[in-house]
Amino acid sequence: MPSKQRSLSKKLTLAVAATTCAILVLTIWFSYAQARSALEQQSDAEALKQVESTAGNMDAYVDRVAVVPRLIAANPSSRAAMGPQEMVAFLNRLLGSLPPEEAFGVYIAPGENGRAGEPAMLWVDRNSAPNAVRPQGGTRDQNKEWFQAARERAELHVSEPYYDAGGSNVEVVSVTQPVYSPSGQFAGVAGADLSLDLIRTIVSFVRFRRDDDENGDSSGPAQMGPGKDYTFLISREGRIMAHPNDAWIIRKDFSGADVKTVPGGVEISRGSMGSARVMESGEARRIYWSTAPLTGWKVAMSVPEDDIVGPANTLARRTALLAAVAVVFLIFVVWTVGRRLMEPVGRLTAAAENVSQQNYESAAALDAVAIRDDELGQLAQSFRNMVREISNREKSLLDAEERMRKSETYYRSLIENTTDIISVMDRDGRFQYASPSITQIFGIKAAEVRNHKIGEFLTPETNAALREAMNVAMSSWGGTENVEVEAVLTSDDRRILVVSVHNMLDNPAVNGIVAHVRDVTERRRAAALSREKEAAEMANKAKSNFLANMSHELRTPLNAIIGYSEMLTELAEDDGNEEYKSDLVKIHSAGKHLLGLINDVLDISKIEAGKMDLYVETFSVDQMLNDVHSVIDPLARKNSNELIFEMPESLGSIQADVTKTRQCLLNLLSNACKFTSQGKVTLKAERSGPWISFAVTDTGIGMTKEQLAKLFGAFQQADASTTRKFGGTGLGLAISRHFCRMMNGDIVVESTLGVGTTFTMRIPVSVVDRQHEVAVEKKASEAEVEEALPAGAPLVLVIDDDPVSINILRRTLTKDGYRVEQALSGPEGLQLARQLRPDAITLDVMMPGMDGWEVLTRLKSDTELAEIPVILLSLLDDRKNGFALGATECLTKPFDKDRLLSVLNGISHERGSRHALIVDDQPENRELLRHGLESDGWTVDEAANGREALDQLKVRRPEVILLDLMMPEMDGTEFVQHLRASELTRSIPVLVITAKDITAEDRQRLSGGVQAILQKGSTDMEEVMAQTKSLLTAKLRAAVANRLVKV
C-alpha cells in the first residue's frame, strides 16, 4: 500500500515536472532563437553601419586632403604667373594649412607640355619643407598611375597605395587633380600624398561596437586572434591597405596582398557592400564590408560570431538556469502538495486497514485529518463516524454474545445442577438429552443414556403407565401429563419416580418430549417415616397420658389402702392386737411396694417421654442427708446392717434438684441395704471444687462383670432371681443415673462379687437447669456457654493461683468448646486431676507453696495421671526444664491464644474424642460392647458387616475399631485389608473380638493389620476395655512423642 501511495505522488510530480520542462524548453528555445535572430540582425546592421561610416570617414578625410590639389588646379592663371619659388612657397602654405598627420606632402607635376625649363615636379613634404624636393627625371612621373589616371579621367583621382621610393620613402596614397592652363590645356597634375600610417592607425581603431564597453579590449588597436574583432581596408584594386597582419600590407618591396587571399576576400571583392560568414583559424566569424564612394576603398570588419550571438547565448543560459530553478521549485511545490494531499489519504488507508483488523481505536488518529475543512476532512469525519458506528455495533454484538453465553451458562447450570433429571426424549421414549443428575438416580452417565429408553429401567407395569402418559401428552400439542413410576435399579433398589411429560414436539427449539424426572423415593420414605414417627409419638404420648392418668387412678385407691392400713396398724397396736397388726403391716408394706413400682414406672415413662423436668433450687445438703438418714435407717436395721454416714461437719448448700438428688440417694442406699445383710452400708459424702460426690458402699453380695454391664439398663436387675428375692422393679438405678446425668453428673459403680459394691454419685454443686434456661431466655453469657457445652466436651484443668489468669483462660477455652475446671493451688490441682481426669492440664509455674515444677513432677510420677498432657504456662521461657519434666508444651505468658488452642486441639483430637466403631453382625454383641464403652465415656458407631463399617469410616473416623471376623457380605479379614489399603484409615488400631478359632493362617492374614485378638466368651468386658485403653495409650504416647520431636 505505501509503495502505491508513493508512486501516485511520484507520478504526479513526474508528470508535472515533465510537462513543465517541455514547455520551458520549447519556450526557451523559441525565445533564444528569436533573440538570436534579433541580435544577429541588430549586429549585422550595427556592423554594416560602422563599416559604412568608416568608409564615409575615409572619403571625408580624402576629400579634405583633396582640397589642396583642387585649390592648385582652380587658379591656373595665378599659378601660371608664379615662378618656381613662389610655387614652392605656395605649396608650403598649402601643406601648412593641413593638419600634419593628414597630408604628408603636396606637389605639382607639369605635363609634357610644360614650359621649358620648368622642373619636372615641384614637391614639398613634411620631411623637406619648406624646401621642395626635386626629384630626378621628372617626366618619368608622367607614366605613373597617379599622373596618368588624373590626366585621363580629368578629375580628382585617388591613387592605389604605393611605396614612394622617389623621395619620402613612406607608403602613401596620392590624391591628384589635373591642372589646366588658363587656356584649358592640360598642364599637369597637382596632388597631395596621404601617409598610409595615419589611415592604418585610423582603421586599426575601428572596432565592432566601439560604443559598447562590452569587450574589454575595444579601446586599443585591433589585433588578430581568436575572439577578437578587427577592421581592414582594401583598395579599389583589391589590395589590402590596412590590416592587423603586417605581412599582408604594402611595403617597399611588396605592393600588398590581394584581398582574395584572405578569408572572405572573394565575397568582399564581389560586392560593394555586404556580409559573409567565414571560418578563420577554426573560428566562425562574420565579415562586414562597405565601399567608400569617393575613394572606392572597402572597409571590412571581421567579427567573431560569438561577439554577435554571445548575448543571445548568455540570455539562453540565464533563461535555462532560471527555468531549471523554476522546474525544481515547481517539482518541490508539486511534491509537497502531493504529499500533503496523499498523507491524509495514507492515514485513511491505515485507519481502514486497522478497522479491518478490528482495531477501532486507531480512528482517533484521523482527528488531525478530520479538522481539515476540505473534502479529505469530510471524508475523515465520515470515516470516523462510520468506524464509531461499526465499533458500537461490534461492541453491542459482543455484549449480546456475552449476554447470550452467560444466559446459556446460567440456564445450563440450572439444568445441570438440579437434582431432578431434565431430559428430552424422542416420540419413542428414547433419551436425546439427559441432565447429569441422571447419574445419581440411574447410576449411568448422561452421555451413555442417549438412545436408551427410560422404560429399560422401569417395571413393566410402570413402563406401561409411562407409555400411556406419553401417549396422552402426545395426543395434543403442548400436552402435559404426570405419572408416578417405579424404577428397578437392582433387586433391592427400587426408586419411585415422578415423571412429568411435556409434549414439545411442535417446538422447533426442542423437537422432543421433555421429561422431568424426580426421585421421590427418599421423600416418600421420609414421609412414611415421618408418619410412623408421628404415630409413634402419638402412641407414646397416649401412653404417657395413659400412665399419668393411670397413676393418678392407681394412687388414689392406693392412698386409701396405705393410709387405712397404717391407721389400723396404729389402732391394733393401741389395742394390743398383734395378730391383726402383723397382717395390717403386710397390707401396708404391699401397698408401699406397689406405690414404689408405680412411681418407678411413672418416672421411666416420663424420662422416655422426655418430660422429666429439673427443678433447681438451693438447699442444705446436711438437711437432705438427715432426711435420707431418717428414711434409710429403718431399712438398714431391717437387714441388721450398720448404716454409717461419713461426711465433714458441714457440706453447705448446693444448687440442684433436691427431690431427684434425694431419690437417687434413697435408691442407692435402699439397694445397698436390700442386698446386704448383717453388714455395713456406708455413705461417704464429700465436696471438692465444683463437685459433690456421694459414695455408697456396701459389704453385700457384689456383682459379676456381666451383671455390672446390665446394671443401668431399664427393667434389668442383676439377676432375674434378684427380683424375686429382693423385690423392686429394677428401674431404680436407671432412673437414678438418668437424674444424675440430667444434673450433669453421673453414677459409676465398682463391684467385686461376694465382697461388695460401691456406687459413686457425683453432681455439680451448681446445677444449671439447661432445659429451663434455654426455654426461658437465651443469654450468651460465658457461664451459660460453658454450661451449654456437652458433657462429653474435652475438659481442661487450669491450675493457676491468679484468678484473673484463670478467667482469661476460661473465656478463651470455653469459646473454643472446652469445659474448664479450675484449681487455685498445686495441691488442689493434683486432687482435681485425680478426681476429674481432665483431658489436659494447663499449669502455671509460679505459685505460692507448691510451685508448678513440683505439681508437674507429681503429675508425671503418678501412673494414673502421667498420661494427662500438661501445658506449662510460664513468664520465663522454661521449655528445656518443662520438656525434661514431661510437659507436652511450654508457652510463655502472656500466652498466645491461638498457639494454646492449636496445642489443645491436637491433644483433644487424639485424646478428647474417644470414638469407637463396633463391627459385628450380632446386635446383642454390639449392644454389650456399646454399653461397656459408653459407660466409660465413649461414643460409639455400629456396623453389621465390613461394608457398612467402611461406609461408617467415611462419616467419622474412630480412634479404635472393635471387629468381629465372621460376618456376612464382607468379613473381618477382608475389611482389615480394605482398611490397611487406604492411607487415611491405615493407622486406626483394630481390636479383633471373635468366637472363631483363630487358625495360623488367619493370624498370618491379619498379622500387622490388627493390634490384638480376643476370643469371645473367654473375654469379659473389662478386658475389652483394658485392651482398648492400652491401644489408645500407646497411640497417645506415640503422638506425644511426635509432638516433642516436632517442638
Place this chain on the structure above:
Amino acid sequence: MKILIVEDNEMNRDMLSRRLERKGYIVAMAVDGAEGVAMAAREKPDVILMDMSLPVMDGWEATRRVKSSGETKNIPVIALTAHAMEGDRHKTIEAGCDDYDTKPIDLARLLGKIEAQLQRVKADHGER
C-alpha cells in the same frame, strides 16, 4: 391447732381427717376449691392441706385466692398432689403454696411438714 383439709375424694378426706384427729388436731373439711377458700376465711385454720385437682375451683386457683386475701394470706398452705406427671412442684410453689407433698400420704412425712409450717408461723409471730 386447726387444720383445713380441702379434698374432693371422700375416702382420702375421711382417712386423713381421722388420722389427724387421732394426732390431736382439730380438722375442718371442704370438698372443692371454692368451699376451701370460703372456709379458710371463716374457720381461720392454722394450716391448710390443699388437694390440687379439685372440682369447681382447682387447688392452684384456690391457693392464689387464699394467698391474695389479707386475712388468710399468712395461713400456710401445703399442696397435696398425685400429679407426679405434670405436677411440677415449683408450679405449686409459684401458686403460693408453702410446701408440697405427694399422695399417697406418708403420715409421718406430712406431719413433719405440718409441724415445720406451724413452727415457721410461730417464729414469724414471735419476731413480730
